Structures are given as C-alpha cells and as structure tokens.
Amino acid sequence: MERMPRYALAILNQPSAEAAPHLQGAAAFAFADPAEPHLSVLDLGATRGDGIFESISVGDGRAQALEHHLRRFAGSAAKLDLPAPDLDAWRAAILAVIDALDPVEESWVKAVLTRGIEGDGRPTGWVYASHSADNTAPRTTGVRVVMLDRGFRHDVELTSPWLLAGAKTLSYAVNRAAIREAHRRDADDVIFVSSDGFVLEGPTSSVVFRRGDTVYTPGTGLGILEGTTQANVFRYAESLGLATGFELLRPAELQQADAAWLVSSVRLAAPVRELDGVPFSVDHEFTAGLNAHLLALRD
Ligand code: PLP
Numbered sequence: 001m002e003r004m005p006r007y008a009l010a011i012l013n014q015p016s017a018e019a020a021p022h023l024q025g026a027a028a029f030a031f032a033d034p035a036e037p038h039l040s041v042l043d044l045g046a047t048r049g050d051g052i053f054e055s056i057s058v059g060d061g062r063a064q065a066l067e068h069h070l071r072r073f074a075g076s077a078a079k080l081d082l083p084a085p086d087l088d089a090w091r092a093a094i095l096a097v098i099d100a101l102d103p104v105e106e107s108w109v110k111a112v113l114t115r116g117i118e119g120d121g122r123p124t125g126w127v128y129a130s131h132s133a134d135n136t137a138p139r140t141t142g143v144r145v146v147m148l149d150r151g152f153r154h155d156v157e158l159t160s161p162w163l164l165a166g167a168k169t170l171s172y173a174v175n176r177a178a179i180r181e182a183h184r185r186d187a188d189d190v191i192f193v194s195s196d197g198f199v200l201e202g203p204t205s206s207v208v209f210r211r212g213d214t215v216y217t218p219g220t221g222l223g224i225l226e227g228t229t230q231a232n233v234f235r236y237a238e239s240l241g242l243a244t245g246f247e248l249l250r251p252a253e254l255q256q257a258d259a260a261w262l263v264s265s266v267r268l269a270a271p272v273r274e275l276d277g278v279p280f281s282v283d284h285e286f287t288a289g290l291n292a293h294l295l296a297l298r299d
Contacts, residue, residue, distance in 0.1 A: 005100070005101065005102060006101070006102060006130060006131045007034045007101075007128070007129065007130045007131075008031070008034070008097040008098075008100035008101050008128070008129045008130075009031065009032045009033070009034040009038075009097065009126060009127070009128050009129075010029040010030065010031050010032065010093045010096055010097050010126065010127050011029060011030055011032050011038060011125070011126045012028065012029045012089055012090070012093055012125035012126065012127075013026045013027060013028055013029060013030065014028065014086060014089065015083075015085055015086065015089070015090070015113055015123045015124065015125030016077075016082075016083035016084055016085055016086055016113075016123055016125075017084075017086045018083040018084055019083045019116075019121060019122045019123055020121070020122055021122075022122060028086075028089040028092055028093065029089065029092065029093040029096065029127075031096075031097075031100065032126075034128060038126070039124070040117050040124075042117045042118060043114055043116060043117055043124055044114055044115040044116060044117070044118055045112065045114025045115065045116075045124060045170055046114075047118075048115075049169065049170045049171035049172075049173070050080070050114060050115045050169075050170070051080075051082070051112060051113055051114030051115060051123075051124075051169065051170040052073065052076040052077055052080060052082065052112075052113050052167065052168055052169055052170065053110055053111060053112045053113070053168055053169075053170055054069045054070075054072065054073045054110070054111045054168060055108055055109070055110050055265050055266055056069050056094065056108060056109045056110075056111070056265055057106070057108055057132075057265045057266050057268070057294075057297075058098050058101075058106070058107040058108055058109055058129065058132075059105065059106060059295055059296065059297060059298060060103065060105055060298070061098060061099070061101070061103040061107075062098075062298045062299075063094060063095065063098060063109065064228075064232075064265070064294075064297045064298070064299065065228040065229075065231070065232060065265070065297065065299065066091065066094065066299070067299075068228040068231065069111075069228055069265075070085075070087045070090060070091060072168065072225070072226060072228070073085055073087075073090070073111060073113070073168075074087060075167070076167040076168045076169065077113060079161070079164055079166070079167035080115075080164060080167060080169065082113060082115060082123060083123055085113055085125070090111060090125070090127070093111075093125075093127045094109050094111060094127050094129075097109060097127050097128070097129040098129055100129070101129050101130075101131070102131070104131055105295075106131070106132040106135075106266075106295070107129055107130060107131050107132055108129070108130060108132050108265070108266045109127055109128065109129045110127065110128050110129075111125075111126075111127045112124075112125065112126055112127075112128075112170070113125045114170065132266055135266070135267045135268065135270075138188070138267055138270040139267070139268060139269060139270060139271075139287070139291050140284075140287075140288075141273065142270060142271040142272060142273030142274075142282050142287075143187075143188040143189045143262060143270045143271070143272060143273065143274075144186070144187040144188045144189070144272075144273060144274035145182070145187055145188070145189050145190065145191055145202075145262065145272050145274065145275050145276075146181075146182050146185050146187040146189075146190055146191075146275075146276055146277075147190070147191045147192075147193050147199075147251050147254075147275070147276055148178055148181060148182075148190050148191075148192055148193065149192075149193055149194075149195060150192035150193065150194060150195070150200060151195055152165060152194060152195055152223055153194055153195050153196045154194035154196055154198040154200070154222045154223065154248065155222075155223075156194075156223040157221055157222065157223040158221070163223075165223030165224070166221075166222075166223050166224060166225060166226075168225060172203075174203075175203035175204060176203070178190045178192070178203045179203055179204075187274070189202055189203075189205070189262055189270070190202055190203050191207055191251075191254070191262070191275075193251055194222070194223075197250055197251070198218065198222070198248050198249065198250065199218050199248075199249050199250070199251060199253075199254050200218060200222055200223070200224050201218070201224040201225060201227075202262045202264070204264055204267075205227075205229075205262035205263055205264035205267070205270070206224070206225065206227030206229065206230040206262070206263050206264065207254075207260065207261075207262060207263075208230055208233050208260065208261045208262075208263050208269075209254060209257040209258075209259065209260040209261070210242075210257060210258050210259045210260070210283065210286070211256075211257050211258055212258065213241075213242050213243055214242060214243040214244065214245055215233065215234065215237040215242055215243070215244050215245075216244070216245050216246065216247045216249075217230050217233075217234075217246060217247075218246065218247065218248055218249065219246035219247070219248055220246070222248070227263060227264065228265060229263040229264050229265055229268065229269070229294065230263055232293075232294060232297060233261070233263055233269065233290060233294075236289075236290055236293045236294070240289075251276075254275065255275060255276075255278065255280075258281065258283070259271065259272075259280075259281060259282065259283040259286065259287075260272040260275070260280065261287070261290075268290075268291050268294045268295065269287055269290045269291050269294060271283065271284075271287045
C-alpha cells in the first residue's frame, strides 16, 4: 500500500463480543488492502443484503458525530436481531482507518456489519475510509427533488417491524432505484412520502424545512432514520436563536415552507431548489452558514 493513501480498510476480528472471533487471540482489527477481495461469496451481506452500515463524515481527520453513529449502528443491529456490535472495537477500527488516510479536509468512513456466512454464526465487519467527492454543487446550487410514494404507511415501524423501516440496512437497492427514477424525471433526488400521504425522508438523507423562525423535521418513529446531521442542524439553528421542532406534514404543506434541505453525512446540507417541478426558494445565506458549521464539527 502507498504511504498515506486515499483509501484505507480494516477488517474486524470479532465484530461482536456475542460471537466467536475469526482468529483466536488476534488483534481487534487488521488493516487490509482495499484493492484485494476479502468477502466470501457466501456472506449473507452480499447474498441477501442482510446487514447494516453507517457512513460517517470525517473533517480534517476527525470523525463527526461518531458516538451518535455508533448508537444508531447498535440500534440497527438490534432491529435486525444481529449480534450486538462491540462498539469499542468498531470505534478503534474507525479511528485507525481515519489515521491511516492522507488527512484532507473531507473524507468519509463506512462501517459495515453483516450476518456473515450462512450457518457460521460469526458476523463479518469492516470499516473503509476514503477521501470525499466534491459536494460543492449540491451544497450551493441545491438539488431538484421529486416526491415519490414509498408504499408504506407512516406508522409502518409500529405495525410491521419486520420491514426494518428505520434501520440502516444494506438493502439499499430500493433507495438507489428511487434516485434513478428521479433522474428519469429530470430531478436529482427524492423525498419519500408515506402511502397515507406524509413527508418522510430522502433515500440517503433527512428532510429539514424552515417556516418563519422555526426549523422542522418530520419526526421520529415514522419508519425513517434518526439523522445525525439533522440533529446537528437543529443545534446550529438553536445557536442562531431559531426554534426547532418535529412536524408530520403533507407534501402540499412542504411546498409552502420558506426553505427546505436534504441533510446527510458526507454531502451535508443540500438546499431544495425545485420540488416536483416547481421552483423552490433557496436561503443561500443560512445554507452557507449551516454547511460551514457542519464542516467544522469535530466531535
Ligand atoms: N435517511 C436515510 C434513508 C439515509 O440513508 C441517511 C444517511 O445516509 C439519512 C437519513 C441521514 O442520516 P445521517 O445524517 O446520519 O447521515
């Protein structure tokens, strides 16, 4: 491997203390060459999308919202009845791959936990770090968004927990398909709407909107991810003296908002500049301040 590379990979020896290690007595994780194959063709993560992940922003070599991501990782594992991740081992591996990277302003880490090889009983885990792509355009110019029916009611998490709504599972083929549908409709991104007509989230982001002096997000318990970026957006808004709140709302009500953003790790805040073909006002000043704040986070 080159010195201080743009990519780094570490494979966990014992992703969960509830399952046996892959190699008795070995260190918690080992660096591996990301250009080489490491995953078995029998791994349930690959054959059934049976696993979970987290994508974490790294600013100037520091993981952002790391503890929040780790908590959500453990929550997703519980929703899938996966062995509980050993968060100390994961934290150490994440910090190590970040340290191994050439430090640039923006990188990201992806942590993946799968159910492992069928019948083996040992989960598979790895963390991969890479420099980030340039996200200036979505952060400044904004994104054109279409609203698409997700096909589940807003209370799916309560009525049908086996659908795993609200868990960050590896089964993102549907989310990718939704983005391709947006492209077919001459848009960049998507806001999912529940089958009973409530605004939910994007395929890779949370929805945040401002009305007057209050910044809102649709809420929790709606079969959507509890966003780490959304939580930091609220903290930023509160630091400016704005109020924050949760509001379950209809697409027509979102159209009436003063501004809206799709917010997520790595891309950060992308202002919505068009919603279902209708131009949407972008608050450039607030967006610039927000992205500067999110980029500078070092916790
Ligand atoms: N909702 C979904 C479906 C996502 O995939 C993501 C991020 O990947 C988010 C929301 C935003 O979460 P975070 O801000 O923690 O990255």
